[in-house]
Amino acid sequence: MILKSQVEWALHCCAILAGLPEGRYLSTKALAEFHGLPKEYLSKALQSLSQAGLVHTTLGPSGGYRLAKAPAELTFLDIVEAVEGKARTFVCTNIRANNPCRAPGYCESTPCAVARIMWEADEAWREKLRNVRLSDLIEILSKEIPADLMKRTFGWVLERAG
Amino acid sequence: MILKSQVEWALHCCAILAGLPEGRYLSTKALAEFHGLPKEYLSKALQSLSQAGLVHTTLGPSGGYRLAKAPAELTFLDIVEAVEGKARTFVCTNIRANNPCRAPGYCESTPCAVARIMWEADEAWREKLRNVRLSDLIEILSKEIPADLMKRTFGWVLERAG
DNA sequence: CAAAATAGGGATATTTGTTATCCTTAATAG
């Protein structure tokens, strides 16, 4: 059970977009080049972010992506779910219904207890991601990344931002 | 990102094995028939439980599986990890290293901040599963399942237990 | 001792999901 690589890509792209000045856009091409990713396929991840309303886009030269909300209003869960989907990791196929001893018309009222427990763990995972904002990541990165690398990166992005 | 169906199967099989009297064994054939599952493939899940030391096996007619520990000593995490593996859901491919602005020999000391956050969510999921014991599930089921169905099921299993 | 049933495990399909590429269309800036 492994998350799509697009989840990693989307998170890093959002971190870059968070550093973009108001009103500027960054293209798929620039984001792909920066991260060393296949442009066409990265585009699918960015489309997912767009469909989820997390980023705003414009067409044409100087077009691309910018965040649709402030980094403090964007959670990790928003980004992860936009790309990976909102489905639970545990799928209950209700195999208890195959019990040969159950009465013919027996119909279970509550979801399977096994599923309920597994879904609680899923929810704990989501809750953790819901409580991390993109702004939290930016704050961590600004402390960890050397100032000169930060500055050069910022310059690299601005050169390509439309 | 969906867990293997074998995880569901293993959890339900352990619940059945938990009701087995001391020293008795239940075969793959019986477990597969009870749950309506493909015998050969279910066998792979049970082999995983065996390799993880969660169940004990014997060969020959009247052979099969029993729990290797008391239900109170078996957690959901034990069972899930035995079948699904212990790998994290988020795989960090360190795409930050592709940043064209970074110094040639620049080597990051700490794991990527994005990965650290995602791994914390993974750990929250594990922690939740670690805190649910198989005995907790049995307790819930004993309350939810009608007494007559429980009795018939118990009889069905005992008829086939070696 | 012989026969039947079992777990274990290797080999191999089959199916599904992920990853990736290509191409067309509509919009937009210069």
Added chain:
DNA sequence: CTATTAAGGATAACAAATATCCCTATTTTG
């Protein structure tokens, strides 16, 4: 008008999950 962009459909390559088959060693039972 031209170049560039996002969006999205079609399709291919690849990997993982699901499933089946078959052989072996072991053990109970008759």
